[in-house]
Amino acid sequence: MPPITYRNGGLGLTVAPGGGGNALQTAANALSANQWTKFDTGNTSWANSQIMEPPGGTQLGYSVAEFANNASWDHVNHRMMFFGGNHQNAGATIYWNGFLKYDAGTDTWTNTIGNTGEIGQNVELHAYNQNTTDDAGVHYFLQYASSVIYYTSDYGATWSNMDSGAGNLAWGTAGQSGQALVWFPDRGSLLRIDGDYGISEWIKNTNTWSYIANTNNTQSAYPGVPNCTFESHYSNWACYNPDQQAVYFGGTNAMWKMDKLGNFTSKTASPNKIYIDGTCLVASHPTTGANKLVSLVGGTGQTTNNGLAYSIMTYDCVGNSWSTAGAGTTGTNSGTGAPPLMGINGQGQNSLFDCLICPIFEYGVLMFPRFDYTGIGTTYDGSVYLWKPA
Numbered sequence: 001m002p003p004i005t006y007r008n009g010g011l012g013l014t015v016a017p018g019g020g021g022n023a024l025q026t027a028a029n030a031l032s033a034n035q036w037t038k039f040d041t042g043n044t045s046w047a048n049s050q051i052m053e054p055p056g057g058t059q060l061g062y063s064v065a066e067f068a069n070n071a072s073w074d075h076v077n078h079r080m081m082f083f084g085g086n087h088q089n090a091g092a093t094i095y096w097n098g099f100l101k102y103d104a105g106t107d108t109w110t111n112t113i114g115n116t117g118e119i120g121q122n123v124e125l126h127a128y129n130q131n132t133t134d135d136a137g138v139h140y141f142l143q144y145a146s147s148v149i150y151y152t153s154d155y156g157a158t159w160s161n162m163d164s165g166a167g168n169l170a171w172g173t174a175g176q177s178g179q180a181l182v183w184f185p186d187r188g189s190l191l192r193i194d195g196d197y198g199i200s201e202w203i204k205n206t207n208t209w210s211y212i213a214n215t216n217n218t219q220s221a222y223p224g225v226p227n228c229t230f231e232s233h234y235s236n237w238a239c240y241n242p243d244q245q246a247v248y249f250g251g252t253n254a255m256w257k258m259d260k261l262g263n264f265t266s267k268t269a270s271p272n273k274i275y276i277d278g279t280c281l282v283a284s285h286p287t288t289g290a291n292k293l294v295s296l297v298g299g300t301g302q303t304t305n306n307g308l309a310y311s312i313m314t315y316d317c318v319g320n321s322w323s324t325a326g327a328g329t330t331g332t333n334s335g336t337g338a339p340p341l342m343g344i345n346g347q348g349q350n351s352l353f354d355c356l357i358c359p360i361f362e363y364g365v366l367m368f369p370r371f372d373y374t375g376i377g378t379t380y381d382g383s384v385y386l387w388k389p390a
Contacts, residue, residue, distance in 0.1 A: 010157035022078070023107040027386055028363035034390040036341075037194070038383050039367070045109040049382020052354070052371040054086055055111045056094030063354045063371035064087035064098040067178075067239060069276040070283060071100070071358040071369065072133040078104040079155070080358050080367060083141040084127030095239070099156045100369070102384075112156050128276045129180040129237045132190070134204065140190060142181040149181070164192045164200050164209060178276060178290055180238035180283045186245045186260035195233030195251045213264060226264040230254045235276045241284045242361060243291045245315050248284075250274065254341065255315075268320050272297040281357040285389055287364045291317040294325070294366065294389055298352040314389070325389065341370050341385045364388055 027039050040046040064084040085097035098111045130142035132140035133188040147164045180193040190202040198221075199213035206323045213226045216233045230236065230251030246259045253269040274280045274295055285292035293315040312325040326354035341355060354371035365386045372382035 022104045024104045024106050028365045031388040036387045039386045040384040048380040049371045050380045051109045054098040065354050069129045071356040072131050074133045074137045076137040081139045085125035128178045132181050132183045134183045143175040178235040178359040179343045182238040195230045195236045237276045239284045283359045286359040
């Protein structure tokens with residue numbers, strides 16, 4: 001297969017699919033448009049999703065993907081990476097965190113603990129939309145309710161950190177829970193999007209932070225930057241769209257676009273509230289030229305189909321409009337039912353809790369690692385799903 005340009009222009013990369021026909025590439029190539037498949041069959045390292053439990057912990061039945069939206073893909077080394085932690089649920093007397101990874105070259109899942117003193121245990125580290133990977137394969141994680149960003153360039157063997165508060169002139173080290181962190185390849189930068197404390201940008205080449213937009217609590221605090229308002233300061237989301245060479249972001253229904261020149265534009269609001277707390281998943285469409293975003297929405301009050309409540313929405317970046325998408329098909333599903341990751345055991349029919357979304361542009365699919373258990377500490381029944389949206 002020839003190299004695929006998954007980012008258009010700017011500081012984008014042209015990459016060859018990894019492994020010369022690895023299991024992930026083979027499974028993705030076998031999918032037709034709008035088709036789903038299970039990708040974990042026979043993979044012992046996945047262990048029916050038990051690998052998503054925090055390593056070193058004793059709280060069986062809790063996962064690192066609680067209160068989270070996105071994992072990110074390393075397009076250089078062909079790896080999925082995600083750092084997160086469990087909630088202090090009933091019976092869980094301590095927070096446990098872990099760095100979940102999938103290596104396409106070896107078709108192997110692992111989950112490791114961060115270094116003591118850098119990403120320590122018993123610190124609440126819900127991930128929300130706070131994982132991203134740059135074009136050199138460096139992975140970044142924004143700590144929960146903080147301005148501290150941890151990063152690793154060696155697949156989690158060592159971690160370092162930096163404080164994005166240096167670029168936040170208004171609030172310093174403050175941080176709302178449920179922020180968004182996203183790599184902007186065309187600008188060579190990280191964006192930290194906080195619904196309360198503004199938007200800051202780190203330029204990697206110069207190692208400099210700057211404050212580039214106000215949000216809810218900082219409206220007009222700095223007249224020289226735009227004001228981006230959200231319905232909710234909590235549970236923000238962001239994703240890079242390679243077709244538009246732009247980052248889309250928002251909170252609940254509100255949505256904004258930042259282009260590669262740094263211009264901010266308010267876009268058509270989502271008809272469904274997008275909460276990155278286990279209710280919704282949102283990402284860019286993984287097919288080059290699609291010019292779309294995809295949002296899976298769970299929770300009550302959504303469209304009911306075959307008794308399972310869910311909604312799949314797509315956003316047309318060119319037409320600036322939202323529409324309802326079909327559920328898609330599996331090998332045994334005619335396409336009239338809910339997506340296979342909805343309504344599985346343990347988590348309820350309409351839940352997206354303990355589930356991550358990861359766009360893989362060079363293979364044209366979305367990956368969904370899905371934790372599930374039928375009884376705490378007893379039976380694990382989660383799967384990894386691939387979907388090639390139309």
